[in-house]
Amino acid sequence: MADTERIQHASRTARGAADLDLGSAAIDQLRSRLGDIAENTVSAIIAEVPGYTNALAGPMGAKIEGAVQLALGGFLKLAGSGDPGAPLAPALEGAYILGRGEARSGRTMDALLAAYRIGARVSWRELSGTAVEVGLPAETLAKFAELVFAYIDELSAASVAGHTDELATTGRVRQRYLQALGVSLLHGDPVDQLTSRADRADWDPPRTLTAVVLPNAQVRSVLAMLDPRTLRPEDDLPELQDEEAAELAVLLVPDAEGSARSALLQSLRRHQAWVGPPQPWTTVRTSYLRVIRARRLGLSDSPDAPIDTERHLAALVVTSDPAALHDLRRRVLSPFDTLRPATAERLTETLRGWLLHLGHRDAVAAALHVHPQTVRYRMTQIRDLFGATLDDPRTIQDLTIALAGPRHPEAAAGRGSVESGSSADH
Structure with missing residues (x-):
């Protein structure tokens, strides 16, 4: 792989793991728990990172479980080998490839890093519990913790590198196509044109889209919690004055209906956001126009909640003319x-x-x-x-x-x- 040089910097972790004396009994016990650790890690990511809910609920979840088990198993093998020259390149190369794949799937780096943080927390909770059971001394346990987190940091860094490289090549082109699709949706272009733009952007159309408007400064923290297919058109926003377009962001969120709508509203708590109704994806302009009207009417809900236009239909109806x-x-x-x-x-x-x-x-x-x-x-x-x-x-x-x-x-x-x-x- 052309980027192997970038990810060969793991010798520090390799040397530290080789110096870690866990003992064969502890290694065997820890290795026996890897299947459960991997399963619990994936379950936690699904529960806590909305962008992975659908992606990991099917066969992909089993593949990621296998990857987690392989990565941790590689670390334990390294820790038990006593060889400071043992390479970590295979594990890091796998993490790099994962990062590129996540970029191609449309998931953000924020979502990927959130998954790593959760994975580190769950993995260490399980590993440390087993280490305590087998009676590892406190000094060894502390060193074990340091190296586990250093290892996961290096895996996440390799994934970030892969994610960045992917976006720097095909990702940048695809982003332009996604931008064009989002603007076309807001303008209400014909269905055949929208379908063509979605195909060109390699974007899988959802059943519905929901328009959300919020300040630009709050977008980053919200995007990581949303479906990776969420669109964020940034240029040529219709119906907005220049000063509004400069300070507001528009998100088009896929399939935010039923319980998914409740989750969307919950993720927007303590954000100044306006949320439109779910509409068939080709007619999301209707949702967008309703959000703009609700904002200009000054409609409001509780102070720490987003403005849900579905709660203000009467006001929107009586002010339509x-x-x-x-x-x-x-x-x-x-x-x-x-x-x-x-x-x-x-x-x-x-x-x-x-x-x-x-x-x-x-x-x-x-x-x-x-x-x-x-x-x-x-x-x-x-x-x-x-x-x-x-x-x-x-x-x-x-x-x-x-x-x-x-x-x-x-x-x-x-x-x-x-x-x-x-x-x-x-």
């Missing part, structure tokens, strides 16, 4: 036009609460933080203004819709496409 919403509000709330603005605002909020809580005075009072008698007084004023129309189902319907959306309809339009000052009299 901001001019019509403005006209509806102006018409149905016209009885307040003769009042001072502050009075009109108080009565509007009371009416909103009365509609939302189905006329339950105590619930309205609790929501508005006022006394129930205050609610009763205000509702008397409202009934005087509206008269019998307040008992008309059509009026109730119109009022509910008018008061369901954002208080300022121009915000729903994104950039003031509705007449200014439309809500000042409410």
Whole structure:
């Protein structure tokens, strides 16, 4: 292999392992546990690194188990040989090839390093437990730990080298194709064009894609937890102003439905993110446009949770035509036009609460933080203004819709496409 020279630097680990006196009984006991260690390592990676969940759940999982067992077995063989010149090149070459393969599969270096970190933790937990059982002294156990982690560090470094080399060649070309595909999806290009771009990028289309928008600064920590097929178009983002495009990132996440959607939302906790609905992959532009609207409407959930547009469908529906919403509000709330603005605002909020809580005075009072008698007084004023129309189902319907959306309809339009000052009299 052309890169063998890069990965021949393992002599330090080889010398240290050769000096490690574990004893044949401990070596035999540790070797007998390698199958279980490999299985537990793969299970932990599947559970903790979402990018590997599907990849390792099938036959590939068994292959990786074998690779883990082989790598650790090679280390134990080295530790028991007493030969400081024993080569580690075969194990490191395997790690290098693994890194290149992961790059071709579309998994990021962050995901790969996360898998190594988890593998190191699980492997040492299992190895150390067995070492304690066979009665290794503390000094030997400490040296054993140092060399196990040094060995895994060298394996991960070799994989990173392979990953980097792959991206530097075919990976760079493929990345350009993936970029073109992502932009094409956001623009809603024809299906035959999208399919052609996916084939050229060697990208396996999922059932659905979900649009996620978040600040650029938060992308790196999120990507490692997502499906490796996730697209991140970075140029020519439609519907965004220049300043928005400069500070925001768009991710198109595959098959984030059902429990996978819950996992996506969980991975975005404590991130400022907006999450659209899952859509058939060729129509993800619909999800993207909904996310952009939700962001501009200022919709929000709990402070440490991403904004899930599926929880705000009513607000998105009633603001789909901001001019019509403005006209509806102006018409149905016209009885307040003769009042001072502050009075009109108080009565509007009371009416909103009365509609939302189905006329339950105590619930309205609790929501508005006022006394129930205050609610009763205000509702008397409202009934005087509206008269019998307040008992008309059509009026109730119109009022509910008018008061369901954002208080300022121009915000729903994104950039003031509705007449200014439309809500000042409410």
